[in-house]
Amino acid sequence: MKNHQLTINQTFTKLKSGSSGLPLDEVTRRQLQYGKNEIQEKKKVSPWQIFIRQFFDFMILILILAAVISGYLGDITDTVIIIIIVFLNAIIGFYQEYKAEKAMDALKKLSALHSVVIRENSVSDISSIELVPGDIVLLETGNAIPADIRLIETYNLKIDESTLTGESLPVEKTSKPIEKEEVSIGDLFNLAFKGTTVTQGRAKGIVLATGSQTELGRIASLLQMGESKTPLQLRMTDFSKKLSYIILGICLILFLAGWLRGEDPLSMLMLSISLAVAAIPEALPALITIALASGSARMVRKNALIRKLPAVETLGSVNYICSDKTGTLTMNKMTVIETYAKIDENFDETLNLQLAMLLNNDVMIQDNIYTGDPTEIALAEYVNIKNTPDEYDHKRQKFPRIEELPFDSERKCMSTIHRWHKGYLVITKGAPESIEPLLEKNKINKDWKNKVNEWSSMGLRVLLFAYKYVDKLPQDIQPSTIETGLRFAGVTGMMDPAREEVKEMIAECKSAGIKTIMITGDHQSTAISIARTIGIWEEDSISVTGPELKALKSDDFKRDVEKIAVYARVSPEQKLSIVKALQAKNNFIAMTGDGVNDAPALKAANIGIAMGLTGTDVSKEAADMILLDDNFATIVKAVKEGRRIFDNIRKFVKYIMTCNGAEIWTIMLAPLIGLPIPLLPIHILWINLVTDGLPGIALASEKAEPDIMSRPPRKFDESLFAEGIGLHIVWVGLLMAGITLSTQAWAIGNGLAHWQTMVFTVLAFSQLGHVLAIRSERTFLYKQGIFTNLPLIGAVVLTVLLQLTVIYLPYANQLLKTQPLTLIELLSCIGLSAIVFHAVEFEKYLKSRKSKLTAK
Helix, strand or coil: CCHHHCCHHHHHHHHCCCCCCECHHHHHHHHHHHCCCCCCCCCCCCHHHHHHHHHHCHHHHHHHHHHHHHHHCCCHHHHHHHHHHHHHHHHHHHHHHCCCCCHHHHHHHCCCCEEEEEECCEEEEEEHHHCCCCCEEEEECCCECCCEEEEEEEEEEEEECHHHHCCCCCEECCCCCCCCCCCCHHHCCCEECCCCEEEEEEEEEEEEECHHHCHHHHHHHHCCCCCCCCHHHHHHHHHHHHHHHHHHHHHHHHHHHHHHCCCCHHHHHHHHHHHHHHHCCCCHHHHHHHHHHHHHHHHHCCCEEECCCHHHHHHHHCCEEEECHHHHHECCCCEEEEEEECCECCCCCCECHHHHHHHCCCCEEECCEEECCHHHHHHHHHHHHHCCHHHHHHHHHHCCEEEEEEEECCCCEEEEEEEECCEEEEEEEECHHHHHHHECHHHCCHHHHHHHHHHHHCCCEEEEEEEEEECCCCCCCCHHHHCCCEEEEEEEEEECCECCCHHHHHHHHHHCCCEEEEECCCCHHHHHHHHHHHCCCCCCCEEEEHHHHHHCCHHHHHHHCCCEEEEECCCHHHHHHHHHHHHHCCCCEEEEECCHHHHHHHHHCCEEEEECCCCCHHHHHHCCEEECCCCCHHHHHHHHHHHHHHHHHHHHHHHHHHHHHHHHHHHHHHHHCCCCCCCCHHHHHHHHHHHCHHHHHHHHHCCCCCCCCCCCCCCCCCCCCCCCHHHHHHHHHHHHHHHHHHHHHHHHHCCCCCHHHHHHHHHHHHHHHHHHHCCCCCCCHHHHCHHHCHHHHHHHHHHHHHHHHHHHCHHHHHHHCCCCCCHHHHHHHHHHHHHHHHHHHHHHHHHHHHHHHHHC
16 A cells, blocks of 8 residues: 555554654664655766866867877977867867756755654654654644655645645645545645645644655656757767768878878878868857857847757757646636626625625735735635725725634635624635535525536636624534525636736747647646637647556557647656657657746756746756746747757858868869869968858847748758758858869969968958858848848958958968968959859859749
């Protein structure tokens, strides 16, 4: 039998304890056996380990080898520049990884600092970390539950479990055994869980589990798992591997070909190094980091705080949003939605439902702040909307409460007694099934019963109000003497309503190819009702509860997982399994949530999104992104920004790889056609860092394409080189190399001493023409507007000035081994470079014509 099925005596027997508590020597023994009542953390990687592993990327190792060989051959300048690049890359990588996860610290904060326990029949106040299984703990209003506890005595006990289960209302607790074996956490009414809070009443309980063995501890262990890689990380890993193999292959072929031709092995080794340096996009990691960081800054202005930079781009790949209900799709605030009232005109002052709601609650209102039970606050707020604050106070003073019968879990109702002119007014509220037997038999109306059934099916929480007028009160005021012969006053239906903007947001997600599903710890009927209201629920939608999910065969679940729209009464482990099942079908998942119960799924999802206002520290630390306004519509803005960022990343991958390709073709083809090596390693590094780097960074500021939110999400296995980018890199790279080598051949043929500087300049300026042309995939530059991306125009102008400085400044001539060009030579370089710009613009014309023909 499970703990919730055991009687109190059976629980005592199982834990070898009793109502008088554990002996002190037994406490000491169990502390050694079970350890301290705290969450255990896995061993953390040291900062030095994080920093050192930045140098073990394959492309970084090639650069380090190039630096060592350059230094050995006496080219100290190249060595220093390469080492600086390597260290900058390592610092950026270290910064990203060293954002240490603090979810474990946040979980620890949820533990109560002190607990009141009974040991050896004596009450004492101890540190909660000293608790052991078998300890007897006393609880009262305001206490944080220090461990997982089997309740053995309860007195009007209610516990807020929203952070653990997602249920918005405090849960009524009891000490009675539960017969069913398989019960969801939210229905374990005789257990109290570590990290939840007592909102009402008091209790005594026996500790079942401490530390990592609690439900909270299990969540902590789920948070120890590794995180999912983002689409960009997956694509860049794949890209790096392929590029590394290509670089090694090309360098080896070039070295062997030269060696077999009888070339000097040392010269061929240096040429191979030059080729490796040309092929490796040194600026790419920095460019991607800058693009993500600038996107992150823009998103903060839109109330989305990014905790982990790669998450910015991940948003653009998301095709499923797994959303928690409470506080995310809903307002996390009980609200009266429906009322049905009967007016009784037999009294001097009409007794109606509003007056009953006004008088029969324990809510305190001060400075327009309501305190009390969430259900009663909803009633008081509803009445206050219908009355001015002065009227509200006047009626409570006019009919003062003189006696009450508080709510208890047995009766499931509450009664208050008020002065009413020359007699007394009794008002009772509670669950309809509890109040109906108390009504006058001939006064039961079918209309309100129909309302109760209708509202219950909609997932509303229904309360029935009844009343009676008496001249005198009985001497013994008890439920049996007061709660009889009541008249029907009305019924109310309340729920935690959906946020106003959510329906529109979900519709927009659908148009962007993103499906939203609800995962909640709340009841199924309530969840389906909300889902139907906001557009998640459709005609063919499926709903599954936690116990049903547990009973479902793995193959059946995998088959249906993409059809299920609502999951209700699920556990933290099940939320995690839902995310993983969707990921197994090549979906990219965004998981939103605000509670401790959401943290494992937030961490496992491709992007976890926590609520900034209502979210727990645990959920925030486990998430990749935090909504500062808890506004679900902010996610749509973030998705749009993510798509824009990925578009821009693709643009500068296209730009950099085309430029690097041009450098590779230039160095490879020159010896094959009988020309000397056209560029030195220092020239290539300059182009890669300055000519590629500055405009590449500015590409991150490019505005979103007009159709960005009408496209479907990117496919799971879509390459960075999809949609013709790979072909573009090859043909434009060959064109640049052809123009560069033609310049070299012409200059050498005409005996120009400055031929290497001309080659260097033509290649640099060709790349600037290229970056201006690829700002849009489809729109010509003159239509797009030259000045719609001022940072890019500024970067191009600055790069031109830097290139002119390299050409004409004597110190730069020595450092980069360049020579001043004549005006004719410079203008020739600019004219030849312009060919690339016009060729890429012409490519857009061909694409546009092809798409029109396809449409016809």
